[in-house]
Structures are given as C-alpha cells and as structure tokens.
Amino acid sequence: MSPDDTSPARRDFLRKSLTLIPAAALAGQAASGAAAAAPGHGAAAARDYQPTFFTPEEWAFLRAGVARLIPADERGPGALEAGVPEYIDRQMATPYASGSQWYMHGPFNPDAPKTMGYQLRLAPREIYRLGIRDAEAWSRKQHGKPFATLDAATQDALLAQFEQGEAQFEGVPSKVFFALLLGNTREGFFCDPVHGGNQGMVGWTLIGFPGARADFMDWVERDERYPFPPVSIRGERA
Amino acid sequence: MAKTMKKVDAVIVGFGWTGAIMAKELTEAGLNVVALERGPMRDTYPDGSYPQTIDELTYNIRKKLFMDVSRETVTVRNTTADGALPMRQLAAFLPGTGVGGAGLHWSGVHFRVDPVELRLRSHYEERYGKKFIPEGMTIQDFGVSYEELEPHFDFAEKVFGTSGTAWSIKGKVVGEGKGGNPFAADRSDDFPLEAQKNSVSGTLFGKAAEAVGYHPYNMPSANTSGPYTNPYGCQMGPCNFCGFCSGYACYMYSKASPNVNVLPALRQEPKFELRANAHVLKVNLASDGKRATGVTYVDAQGQEVVQPAELVILGAFQFNNVRLLLLSGIGKPYDPVSGKGTVGKNFAYQNLATIKAFFGKDQHHTNPFIGAGGNGVAIDDFNGDNFDHGPAGFVGGSPMWVNQAGTKPISGLAVPPGTPAWGSAWKAAAADYYTHHLSMDMHGAHQSYRDNYLDLDPNYKDAFGMPLLRMTFDWKENDIKMSRFMVDKMRKIAEAMNPKAIGVYAKDFGSHFDLSSYQTTHLNGGAIMGTDPSTSAINRYLQSWDVPNVFVLGASAFPQGLGYNPTGLVAALAYWSAKAIREQYLKHPGALVQA
Numbered sequence A: 001m002s003p004d005d006t007s008p009a010r011r012d013f014l015r016k017s018l019t020l021i022p023a024a025a026l027a028g029q030a031a032s033g034a035a036a037a038a039p040g041h042g043a044a045a046a047r048d049y050q051p052t053f054f055t056p057e058e059w060a061f062l063r064a065g066v067a068r069l070i071p072a073d074e075r076g077p078g079a080l081e082a083g084v085p086e087y088i089d090r091q092m093a094t095p096y097a098s099g100s101q102w103y104m105h106g107p108f109n110p111d112a113p114k115t116m117g118y119q120l121r122l123a124p125r126e127i128y129r130l131g132i133r134d135a136e137a138w139s140r141k142q143h144g145k146p147f148a149t150l151d152a153a154t155q156d157a158l159l160a161q162f163e164q165g166e167a168q169f170e171g172v173p174s175k176v177f178f179a180l181l182l183g184n185t186r187e188g189f190f191c192d193p194v195h196g197g198n199q200g201m202v203g204w205t206l207i208g209f210p211g212a213r214a215d216f217m218d219w220v221e222r223d224e225r226y227p228f229p230p231v232s233i234r235g236e237r238a
Numbered sequence B: 001m002a003k004t005m006k007k008v009d010a011v012i013v014g015f016g017w018t019g020a021i022m023a024k025e026l027t028e029a030g031l032n033v034v035a036l037e038r039g040p041m042r043d044t045y046p047d048g049s050y051p052q053t054i055d056e057l058t059y060n061i062r063k064k065l066f067m068d069v070s071r072e073t074v075t076v077r078n079t080t081a082d083g084a085l086p087m088r089q090l091a092a093f094l095p096g097t098g099v100g101g102a103g104l105h106w107s108g109v110h111f112r113v114d115p116v117e118l119r120l121r122s123h124y125e126e127r128y129g130k131k132f133i134p135e136g137m138t139i140q141d142f143g144v145s146y147e148e149l150e151p152h153f154d155f156a157e158k159v160f161g162t163s164g165t166a167w168s169i170k171g172k173v174v175g176e177g178k179g180g181n182p183f184a185a186d187r188s189d190d191f192p193l194e195a196q197k198n199s200v201s202g203t204l205f206g207k208a209a210e211a212v213g214y215h216p217y218n219m220p221s222a223n224t225s226g227p228y229t230n231p232y233g234c235q236m237g238p239c240n241f242c243g244f245c246s247g248y249a250c251y252m253y254s255k256a257s258p259n260v261n262v263l264p265a266l267r268q269e270p271k272f273e274l275r276a277n278a279h280v281l282k283v284n285l286a287s288d289g290k291r292a293t294g295v296t297y298v299d300a301q302g303q304e305v306v307q308p309a310e311l312v313i314l315g316a317f318q319f320n321n322v323r324l325l326l327l328s329g330i331g332k333p334y335d336p337v338s339g340k341g342t343v344g345k346n347f348a349y350q351n352l353a354t355i356k357a358f359f360g361k362d363q364h365h366t367n368p369f370i371g372a373g374g375n376g377v378a379i380d381d382f383n384g385d386n387f388d389h390g391p392a393g394f395v396g397g398s399p400m401w402v403n404q405a406g407t408k409p410i411s412g413l414a415v416p417p418g419t420p421a422w423g424s425a426w427k428a429a430a431a432d433y434y435t436h437h438l439s440m441d442m443h444g445a446h447q448s449y450r451d452n453y454l455d456l457d458p459n460y461k462d463a464f465g466m467p468l469l470r471m472t473f474d475w476k477e478n479d480i481k482m483s484r485f486m487v488d489k490m491r492k493i494a495e496a497m498n499p500k501a502i503g504v505y506a507k508d509f510g511s512h513f514d515l516s517s518y519q520t521t522h523l524n525g526g527a528i529m530g531t532d533p534s535t536s537a538i539n540r541y542l543q544s545w546d547v548p549n550v551f552v553l554g555a556s557a558f559p560q561g562l563g564y565n566p567t568g569l570v571a572a573l574a575y576w577s578a579k580a581i582r583e584q585y586l587k588h589p590g591a592l593v594q595a
C-alpha cells in the first residue's frame, strides 16, 4: 500500500533537504551571506499606527513604558522602534486578550500562591485597562504628572515599583500588570513581523536570531557565527 | 435523544500515538475500527506548512496546537488539606489535542527503558534492602520485562524512523567509540537510521562529560538523519534542524508523528474510520458493570452520539484516561487514606533541573536556534541504577544531556544570573549571550507516593458539565535529594566547559510543584499496570481488571516515572498489548490474566 499524498507539498520534501527561504526573500538574496547592517542610533522609527483598543492617554503610557523596558540605546533600536505598541494593540483584538483561551470559571482565588499559576478573573484587556489607570494614578500621586512626561530615570523607578509590587494599585496587582506588560513587550520585540512587532526585524538582528530561515543542515556542526541576516514569514530580509 | 451509530468491533478513544498504533494493529487483524478524537483534524499540511509554521508567537507562546483549557483542564492542590484550583492557563505541561495528539507536536526524544525501572521495587529491595525505600513511596514493578518488550521497542523504532547509535546488538558490541551508550540494554537490531549530526552544544557537552570521566552518547531521536520509508510504507524526509520542533508540526516530514508515520497507511484501510471533533464523555457499561458496550461522545454540532463496540480502547493520554475511567465507573477509585482502590493511584511526573552555561563571544557560537527536538548528547552514568545509590540515599536516576531542540527568543532567551529582567542591561546581556549559551538538563525519574494521586474534583467542571480531574501532587524529600545530587554532578560538566557564567534552575527543599513554569509533558500513572488487581488498575497486557473488554494505553500505565522520556515505552507497550489482543483476546474474549 502506498502512503497517501493528499498534501500537494509533500513529495517535494521527501528524499532531500531543500533550502527554504520564503519566496520574496530570494529576490534580494545576496549570495555572499554578508552580515546584517549593524543597527544603531537613528534607526527608523516604527511605522505610523492608530490604536483601536487603547485610548490616547493609555497609548501615551504604553509607548513610554515599553520604551523603558527595552530602550533604544547604543546596542540598537528598542521596543518603540520595533513597533511593540502596535503589536500590543493588535493583540487586544485576539482571543488571547479576552481570556477566551483560559479556563475562566469560578470560584476564583486570587490569593493563591504563585505556584498555582494565574488565578485572577481578569483577561489581558482588563489588566491593561485597570493597570494603566492605576499606574497613571500612582505616577500622579508620586510625581504629580502623567508617566509619559517624566524623565527616564523616574519612569524606571516607577516601573521597578510596579515590578516589585511596591506601588498601590486598586484594580489589579501591580506585579501582575507589570508581568503582562513585560511579557507582551518581549513578544512584540521578538515575534515575526506578521504580528505587527519586531518591525525591520530589529529584535532578531540584535541577538542574531535568523527568523524564518529554518534550515540549518549545513550549519549544525559549526562553532562559528551564523552569517545570514534574518528573514520573516512574509519574506522580508533584514 | 442521543443518536446511536452502527456497532463496530473496536472503538478507540483518542487519536494520538497509542490510538494510531492500536488502530493500525486492530485493522490489520481484520477488525472494524472507529477512532474518536476530541480535537480537530490536523496534518502536516496545513498545520505545519512553511513558512506559516515558523511562528513562535502563534505556537510556543499562544500554544495553538495544545489542549484547549478553556473547555477542559485539571485542578491541582499540593496536599489533601488544600483546596484544589483549576489550571487556568497552560504552562507546566502541554497536552495535545486534535488528530495526532501530542504526537504531532512532541519533540522526538525516542528512548527505550532502563530494564531496572520495569522492576524498580524488586530491584531496590534486592540490592539495597526493603528499608531503603522511604515510607510512603509506592513504587511497583510493571509486571512485564525488557526481554518481553524488546521486539516491540524494535518495531516501534522502525515505525518512527528513529535515528541513533546502537551499543550492542544480540550481545555484540558495535557502538564503542561511535557514540553508542555503554549503559543501554542489548538490542535485537540496529536503529533504522544512523544518529543525527550533533549540535555544537551537544558536542561541547560530550567533550566536557568525557573529561569529567563519564560516557557520552548520541541521543536516539525520532527526527530523521536521512530519507526513510517505514514498515507501513510511510515516507519521511531528512530533518534540517529547523529548530521549530517541539510544539510544532514538522514541515519537513522528518519528525515521527501519528499523522506522518501511521495515518497515511490507515487512510488506505476501508475498515478504519477516524472521526475528529468527537469528544468522548464516558465508556458505557452493561448493567452488571462488567462489560463495556461502547462509548458516548459529543460531535462537532454538540449532539450526543452513542458508539456501540465490542472492544473499547482508551488512548486519550495519561490523565484523560484516568478521568474517563473515573467518569465511567470502571475500577475502584483510589483512596489515599486506606491505600485501597487503584484508579488514580501512583500519579508521578518528571524530576527536571536545568543548568545553562554562558560563554564569551569569542569562546563558542552555540547558535541555539539550530536544533531538532530529539537531538542531543547525553550520559547515563547516573541514570537507572548505574551507580551505587547506597551512599546517595535516594531512589531514582537521571540521564543528563544537551538536547538542543531550537531555542527561540520569546520563550527561550536566557541571560546570566543576576541580569535585570528589562532595560539596557538586560538588552545587552540578551545580545551578548543568545548565540553563545547552551542549556543542559537532568531529566530525572520521578517516584510515586501514597498521597500523590488523581481523583475527580468536587467543584470545577468542563464545558460539558463533567467534573474535572483533580491532581493532588507535590515534590517529596526523595525528589529534592536526587535533584541536588544530580545538579551537583551536572555542574561539574558545565564547569569543565569553562563558561563565563553558569545558571542553575533546580528545586530545593520546600519547593512546591509549580504550575506556572514548563517542566515536561511526561505525566505518569493513575491507571497502572501490574500483576495484582488489588494494587493495579490494569493487567500486564493493559487490560482493565474490572471490565476486560476495556484496554487502557499510555503512560497512565506506568507505576512511576522513568529517567528517560516516556513515548518509546508507551509505544512498545501499545504494540505489546495489541499482540495480546490479536493473538489471545480475539480468540477468547475475556480476562487475559486470571485475577
């Protein structure tokens, strides 16, 4: 009996390993495999974007916050330049953000130890809404100004208070809010650009991750720097 | 009113590894077989097609292929004195759903078993004395030997297209100096494929382990080192170390899965039918409770359907099997106070610890994005009972390895200990170390205890209104002792690599089971096999002692956890059970072992 070949792609994969690069990347592919241009100061800003979930005030907080979590510095662009705010806003329209991928039936026990995993009834959309409100209130209480208008050192000190649970929040524990913000920021910095973040693949370029290349037959045994720049699912090349 | 389907010879609950293996075996035996899978239809195309599958956010982070916990989860508590809470998000373990089960998105580390672990209690009592086994530790023998299972390990490797290096074949050493494992049990035949190439990290680990005096070997992987056609005529192409392996469907047809290695053959089989989106609620029993008459499931439209069958096979994964037994009233539920009853007893896990080594940028380029799920270099010097446990004072062993499966930036970016979690310092460390670090694990056998067990939760329900399964589980002193011992040994290997920094991620005394961070999806026990119906739920052929036309496959049968990954033994036991059904049960339906 012969195995079925229902998948049109199947036969191509059998017998040899193909060098796979998304089609659009091939067009601009230099044979040399030169290193990616070093990103640095003056790297392009993220594209313009109008949020659909976040209000203008929330958006200002979000932009300022992610810019401190992964700052632009001498190592290259940061979260803001990578389009992390756009990524997070776009995520708010997914099932993840409404908590519909989580088991959300009560009774809830928000005081459970951390080892029991997430035990709040709040979904990411609510955590942002309540968390940014409380973060702004805390910022005004401490410094009399909105978060986004403070200098970087003061912003960092506030973020550290959120992280440690030292800030008093009403609607959501500040640690929970901070953990969500940091997690989503890293996601937006390192995800495939198809999700709106990691624009220009700046996150991947920073650390040397090759993105969607996904074919290392000739590289697995080499203790050398991998020389090819990242490619994305859509075939962009950094 | 439930709709009733035409009766079949066998109904299989779940279409992962065990369901697929049993479906193939039973159709070969001429039976009409229906497999019911709760999740959707899945296959390489479209679920693993390039480039869409190369998407860490969708797969590792949003967990697209795993069990949908919004509909069905488990509850967890550490002791009987605590209230159990539901696992609201996936994290500690990542069970599968959909056609292929976890077998579609597993990693592919494909071991056999250390023969000692099949008769663990007897072995420890013989070598160290009865008193050596701590009070409350309820380890047992499996009731089947390595020699009995060997042909099935061999066949499973041929079906999976496993790559590896044999140590000895029929008593003749063939793998010395070639990457064979001197501690491995003897084999009747070689691996179907030679071992894969080793990653830089794997090679570094091997050299360091050797320098410290241990015996590195190539890990057996169900990721192909070359093109392969299995005994069912299913074809595989060579793995290219794409690194999007664990948690993904393989786009290269290189990782063994029920979908690639079994389903293409079953599709040719008119006696086989696969129904996806068919969630089984329970096994139906005849009024005397001694025979199963079939199962009831809910189809995609939400309609209840009765599927009558002569034979019921549970292949729904470890804890789902246990839950189905409890919901159906098959076997006596385990009571941790009296120690009586068997269903839910001996729930065990894995005892994992990790060390990461961080190198200078001119030292090594480990390129951790390169990798394959089952690929690596390991040592067994501390696995099984390969060393004297007397002075060590704990039960259990652990392989140690570098298993570089593809480390991706959102889920796997590591920075040296002491680095802040954000800001410029974090960013600099991420940039400096990502391509210059490696990760090694002690995989760790986990033992069973009187009060680590499974039952039905009294409060929380699934989307169909049925009680969730409750896990009562925590780490015990023996587990921590072993973890500390192994971490100590592994640290010496890490130090021999001369890294700039080392990070150790291990449990300590007082550590509780942590639902919020991933360990492995190697859950064991709850419907354990054995030779005595008062201490096991199923006999040595995986047949229910109580309802003999029900067979329960999977790691639910393990009386305790293994040092190795479970699927090699899970698959071998499925073939062993199938052989008993084909050669004995079908001729004389009834109990294969007299209680």
Ligand SMILES: Cc1cc2nc3c(=O)[nH]c(=O)nc-3n(C[C@H](O)[C@H](O)[C@H](O)COP(=O)(O)OP(=O)(O)OC[C@H]3O[C@@H](n4cnc5c(N)ncnc54)[C@H](O)[C@@H]3O)c2cc1C
Residues within 6 Å of the ligand: B013, B014, B015, B016, B017, B018, B019, B036, B037, B038, B039, B094, B095, B096, B097, B098, B099, B100, B101, B102, B103, B104, B105, B106, B107, B108, B109, B110, B111, B246, B247, B278, B279, B280, B281, B315, B316, B317, B318, B320, B373, B374, B521, B522, B553, B554, B555, B565, B566, B567, B568, B570
């Ligand atoms: C990310 C990951 C990596 C892994 N890596 C390895 C590895 O490297 N090596 C190793 O040895 N093991 C590994 N494992 C474990 C391995 O996947 C399992 O041991 C193996 O798949 C078990 O086979 P099974 O048939 O028991 O369960 P599964 O393959 O999970 O199949 C069970 C099926 O039953 C279905 N089901 C459940 N309940 C019902 C119901 N009520 N009605 C209908 N259907 C139902 C499920 O949806 C599922 O499809 C890994 C697991 C995961 C998640």
Ligand code: SF4
Residues within 6 Å of the ligand: B223, B224, B238, B239, B240, B241, B242, B243, B244, B245, B246, B248, B249, B250, B251, B252, B253, B254, B255, B371, B372, B373
């Ligand atoms: S690493 Fe190999 S086996 Fe794993 S998904 Fe990639 S090609 Fe397939």
